[in-house]
Amino acid sequence: MPANLLDFDLEGLADFCAGLGEKRFRAVQLYRWIHQKGESDFERMSDLAKSLRAKLAGCAAVQRLAVISEHVSADGTVKWLFDVGGGNAIETVFIPEADRGTLCVSSQAGCAVGCRFCSTGHQGFSRNLSTGEIVAQLWHAEHQLRARLGLAAGERAIDNVVMMGMGEPLQNYAALVPALRTMLDDHAYGLSRRRVTVSTSGMVTMIDRLRQDCPVALAVSLHAPDDALRDQLVPLNRKDGIQALLDACVRYLEAAPRDFITFEYCMLDGVNDSPAQAQALVRLVQGRVLCKFNLIPFNPFPASGLHRSPRERVLAFAQVLQDAGIITTIRKTRGEDIDAACGQLAGEVQDRTAVQQRLARRSAVIPIAAASSAASVLASAPASGVAS
Numbered sequence: 538m539p540a541n542l543l544d545f546d547l548e549g550l551a552d553f554c555a556g557l558g559e560k561r562f563r564a565v566q567l568y569r570w571i572h573q574k575g576e577s578d579f580e581r582m583s584d585l586a587k588s589l590r591a592k593l594a595g596c597a598a599v600q601r602l603a604v605i606s607e608h609v610s611a612d613g614t615v616k617w618l619f620d621v622g623g624g625n626a627i628e629t630v631f632i633p634e635a636d637r638g639t640l641c642v643s644s645q646a647g648c649a650v651g652c653r654f655c656s657t658g659h660q661g662f663s664r665n666l667s668t669g670e671i672v673a674q675l676w677h678a679e680h681q682l683r684a685r686l687g688l689a690a691g692e693r694a695i696d697n698v699v700m701m702g703m704g705e706p707l708q709n710y711a712a713l714v715p716a717l718r719t720m721l722d723d724h725a726y727g728l729s730r731r732r733v734t735v736s737t738s739g740m741v742t743m744i745d746r747l748r749q750d751c752p753v754a755l756a757v758s759l760h761a762p763d764d765a766l767r768d769q770l771v772p773l774n775r776k777d778g779i780q781a782l783l784d785a786c787v788r789y790l791e792a793a794p795r796d797f798i799t800f801e802y803c804m805l806d807g808v809n810d811s812p813a814q815a816q817a818l819v820r821l822v823q824g825r826v827l828c829k830f831n832l833i834p835f836n837p838f839p840a841s842g843l844h845r846s847p848r849e850r851v852l853a854f855a856q857v858l859q860d861a862g863i864i865t866t867i868r869k870t871r872g873e874d875i876d877a878a879c880g881q882l883a884g885e886v887q888d889r890t891a892v893q894q895r896l897a898r899r900s901a902v903i904p905i906a907a908a909s910s911a912a913s914v915l916a917s918a919p920a921s922g923v924a925s
């Protein structure tokens with residue numbers, strides 16, 4: 538099997554080239570051809586020595602992902618479904634805005650965390666993606682979009698990457714970090730650390746490792762103000778709990794490129810959206826961790842048994858946070874007509890960990906209703922899985 542050059546960050550590529558008897562500056566040239574120019578044919582890399590091109594042809598490749606489908610929403614959002622083999626498919630979404638383009642990237646085929654409100658979690662889990670499979674999503678989207686938009690040399694289509702697609706990125710840490718380094722590298726995509734965001738369901742020890750190895754912007758899926766409810770919505774919470782998670786967020790800020798953590802909060806009708814729960818959130822974070830809240834409209838899917846909070850309840854919830862001085866945004870739903878909105882990415886996954894069956898059993902025993910005591914309603918479900 539030829540080595541997939543998308544698997545390497547620059548240091549890895551330099552090592553690979555050294556193994557071929559080539560100097561580091563050759564690795565830099567190669568890296569720039571691949572990531573800055575989107576070239577995969579060594580013969581077209583005109584300033585590489587012919588001898589190097591011949592060596593590469595014999596032992597290396599730039600392995601693109603096979604595109605199963607591409608859908609473009611009325612609002613310009615683009616969703617790609619990529620085949621990653623073994624019956625698995627992953628999704629990647631481009632979200633254009635007036636001042637920037639954001640790519641939502643997947644880190645795993647499926648997800649083992651099993652968050653109650655997440656369509657990906659209900660698909661189950663198959664496997665981690667390789668670094669090359671993570672980077673290939675950006676490589677494909679950036680160079681496709683540049684060509685389609687007719688961008689001039691040096692102009693980029695994607696300024697922002699959010700690791701918020703399928704999977705929990707911190708459960709695929711070994712592949713994630715080299716991929717982040719390629720996103721950040723000036724010889725590749727040159728993205729600012731502030732514009733690359735890892736979204737996690739809250740893996741405390743891995744948040745500490747990311748702070749040391751490759752601090753980028755951090756988003757934490759909170760979704761509840763207390764452990765009783767969060768244990769049910771994000772099963773991973775049972776391991777460390779909210780207090781340990783907030784402590785990890787405070788430590789992360791020492792190295793973070795932004796001076797706040799973004800807390801994601803999916804608004805679930807009658808479950809986590811009351812004014813009292815908003816006040817509990819204020820008590821939880823105020824004076825402890827600098828943060829912003831991003832309130833996410835839930836995108837319902839039948840197996841969840843959950844409903845989207847009414848707009849007025851979301852606004853009232855946001856008002857409580859804002860009155861306490863916490864910057865709060867309500868996420869605009871994008872790409873709904875192509876099932877590309879947050880929490881709708883499902884792909885196609887061979888569920889090797891039986892997450893689907895466990896969640897189906899839970900759905901069967903959880904009443905589908907607005908709950909006055911959300912934790913007690915959700916507590917009737919045996920928990921499973923782990924948690925972005």
Ligand code: SF4
Pocket residue numbers: 648649650651652655656657658659702703704705738758924925
């Ligand atoms: S960790 Fe993220 S992808 Fe996995 S189930 Fe939870 S919300 Fe979905």
